[in-house]
Amino acid sequence: MRSFLPACLGLVAAAFIALQLPGCSGYDSLDELDNELSGLIERERDLTLGTDASRGEPIDTIGQGRATQTPTQYDREPQSTNPTTNQLTTQPSGRQMRTGDALIYAEVASPLDPDNEYATRLDLEGLLAFAIANAPEYRRQKEVIFLQTLDLIIERHQWGPRFFNTTTARLQGDIPEAGDHEQALNLINDFTVSRRLPYGGDISATALVDYTNLLRKSSASTGSFGSQGTTLSLDLDLPLLRGAGKVAQESRIQAERDLIYAVRDFERFRREFLVDLSRSYFDLIAQQEQIENVRRQLISNERLAARFASLAEAGREAVFQAEDAQQTVLSNRNSLLNVEERYATAIDLLKLRLGMPITDPLILVPAEVLVPEPVLNVTQSVNTAMDNRLDLQTRRDRVDDTRRAVKVAENNMKADLDLDASLDLRTRSDRDFGGVNFDLGRGDYALGMTLGAPIDRRIEQAELRRSRVRLEQNERDFRVERDRVVLQVRDSIRGIDQARYTLELQTRGVQLNERRLEGVRLRERTLGPRDVIDAEEDLLEARNARDQAAANLRIRVLDYLLNTGQMRVAADGSWMPPGKLVPIDDATQTQPQPESGG
Template identity: 50%
Template sequence: MAPALFVAPHVALTLCLGALLSCNQSQRMDRLELEAQRIIQDQQSRSIGPAAMSDTQVPTPDAQPKDSLYTYDPATVNTPARSLDVEAAPPVEVVPYPTILDDGTQPDTLRLDLEGIIAQAIEFAPDYRREKEDLFLTTLSLIVERHEWGPRFFSTITGQVDGTPEAGDNDTALSLIGSLGATQRLPYGGTISAAALVDYVRFLEQAATSTDNRESQSAELQFSLDLPLLRGAGKTAATVETRIQAERDLIYAVRGFERFRREFFVDLSTAYFDLLRRQGQLTNQEVQLRNFESSAELFTALAEAGREPYFQAQRAEQRVLRARNSLVRQQENYVRAIDALKLRIGIETTRPVEIIPVTIDVPEILLDTDRSVTIALTERLDLQTEGDLVEDAVRSVLIAKNQLLPDLDLNADLNLPTDENLARGGLDFEPGDGDYTVGLTFGVPLDRKIEYTDYRAALIRLEREQREYQVEQDRIALEVRRAVRAIEQARFILQLQERAVEINERRAEQIEINERSLGPREVIDVQEDLLDAKNDRDEAESDLRISILQYLLATGQMRIGSDGRWMAPGELIKPNATEDPGLDETPSTS
């Protein structure tokens, strides 16, 4: 009974510690979450400034075990063709296609303007959430690396029973060995460690001839140092590089995420402007259809009265059919564009959405191509990362070159035991009984072929990074020049189309006055020209807004606030602007 009574408390203590650690799992996860968010926010504040994203939380899914997780053959559904549930529909008459889109009167219709689209995307867009998760994963990698460079504590408890059976008699002892220590990486290579060991022995049964004490206990302090002096030493040590690269990777991730936010805003704005353009085209097409229907009715009446030949009425009716066909196609394209937006910003595809037209005030920009290129080469976050990648490649070359050196390591160990003459040594250490070793280990570099190969590969990668950095500079310069030309072209086309609308509106007024004396061709031609001019004008207005945003993005001057709103550059803010300049949205009167 004595062994059981002695071992039971230790087993119970071990189980209690395990249960405590299990209960503390959620708290550990919460602390890890807060630490990652703090690191991201600190790095964003230093790299991006106060306009950086404020919401850094990443949802944590609940992964519950189930039987299908461990099956070798997950089920596949592939119904045979004969069993597919598809029925042939009976012949039906062609029904009129609706010419008016849903007006948003359904109770669950989601009404969105540009700000609503951006807010919805920040919360639910799959692409946005994936980028946030990538940033969070990079932060977790940095947390692990920082932890590796902090003091790493360890503790073990080993329990074992030893017996030496003899004829009719034996010794049986329970021994417990506990250790507690820590290791620490050194800033320029090498490690230092310290540990305390406690050895406790209790004889459960003793042979009659045994003279050992019933119990014994001893302890020992151990210190060790491993310090490279040549290969693997200094800032070019491979172990030091992991920390440097992890810290820089987080900066790259922060820049990449901010660049994504800016591109994401421009993409959503482009999609919104495109939807507004499509709405305008639908409105114009419906107006034209009604005009064609009126003209067809007029010429049909004239033909029946014998004042116009019937082919003129048939020609007018043909124009009505073409206009209806065009309207149906435009409606379908608009619905497809809405569905694509739903997928992009994370809205259920079955939920109706109404796009609210608003007037977007995008200020005009004074263009200077050379100055714009200079600004872009300074402000573009992705180009800054490309330049830093060149520095990473230089460090890789220096690290590979360091690996060509011979090994020369300093090793030192120090052990301090307790008094070996005492049955219970406690923590009374005897320096006089301690021992130490100090030595140098020199490794002759007889085989360095792999290291020379790695060194040559690092040089090639450096040359590649330098070349890619130069190519990226040239690419950005071309992108900026194209953006400048796009604005100039959009301005010019908008002026032309506004003039074209004025001309065709005056033509339409004259045609309306003299409609009875003209044939259907003249009436229809001017109506089509007016529709085309209005559509081209709306498209030119949309292109100009988009080209200005694309210019700001190309030059690195696009700034997005923490709430997803565009922050206009200071020079574009009007004197009477509010403190939160950005997209000035007011309900459209058109």
């Protein structure tokens, strides 16, 4: 008996050690899982978008957070903080606010202060690079690919060989009677390998080892102190009608295609996101120019008001002329305050979208996108969009998904006819310890077929009808989406033509108003301050309209590239050919040229 006890304890110890080891089909660490994730994403990206597509940041930067313990995370009634009005503390301003009182603005860092050494300065490329690294919306979309890849890994694992091992230890005996009883230790180890078959069904192999050690024998017992037997089983379950064929691979096929869709959707989102950020950037640059235009107008009107005030004091001009000029200065100061406040609010909203702390100062550096003027051929542009639009490709492929769903639903209408087979081999019964010496004379086999009549298929009929309706919906939605893409391309072409023509008109308008202002200033004493002020305001409006038209043209070109599927942006946010970024010089800011294409 003592000779078997160490063996029993060793087997138990080995079983518990095996529980601590990773499975044969698992991962030694999360790094291996991350490596497989990265490999799958890069492979699908290369197959979908080409080898020169953006790689983005490493996958191991996603999902590395840890669930830290907090004192309140298990509270069933978390506390809320909502003090009463008597408990609220405020710092009184010393006076009551009334209707018409001037607003009191807090001292904040101006987003236009060029001398702020702590400010983050970003041009368009820097803005895009910062957004790629920090924008919550961008990162959330990257995590969609990450999660979709995990789904595919799980699905692939379901189809690969899966290993299971179960070890059971049991100590058993009878109720002692006058100290004469039996006590035995029984160890059972069950090791199974299973695999799903590509056209339905599964096959598995099981090795069952049963080891018994008699720790204590009764006086009436005549058996040995121990025994060991092994059983090897092979099982096959194969559908012949329902669930047989390619429909058995539906979950695997859909998981593979869903990852392709996720890659396309992310790249499409990435392009739309960067174009939308560029639109915000150009709008903010246009607001900067508007602020500068208002500031120039204010300086000019202050000089004019000072001049007419001097003339009024000397009795050479009427007092109301000087007061009119001073009222215009006050209006200009209010306008400047308004446009600066709107710009500051827009900057804060941009920082929120970029993932930048609201309190951090941000200064946008003007830059212009120079894109070669696109060939505005409607037919060629539409064909390019039909071939290159990733979202349209996904919509087209999803129609095929619904066609497969119809096939699956039709297959579910069939009868259940399954073939099952099994084979069991055991070790020799004439030995207490059989080892792996199987006795072919003691083997068992079984072969059978099971037929399930399709009596109740009401649910399956409803599912078949539903799948056909969804197929018609997806085919119709694809046709509508295809027409929508054509509409977007045509609208982009018209938009570029209109924006280019508008920019030319607004540029001429600025030139005319500049000449008009020069002429009015030459006859300032004769005409009075009102004509000068009107000319100043008309010039301001013309400059603002020209700057906005220049921004609209740049945005229209970017929209055209996006709508035709030709937008390309590198991983770091830099524009890939045919677009590139160059700084705007002072001359360009003062007098943008309509033929620049940007």
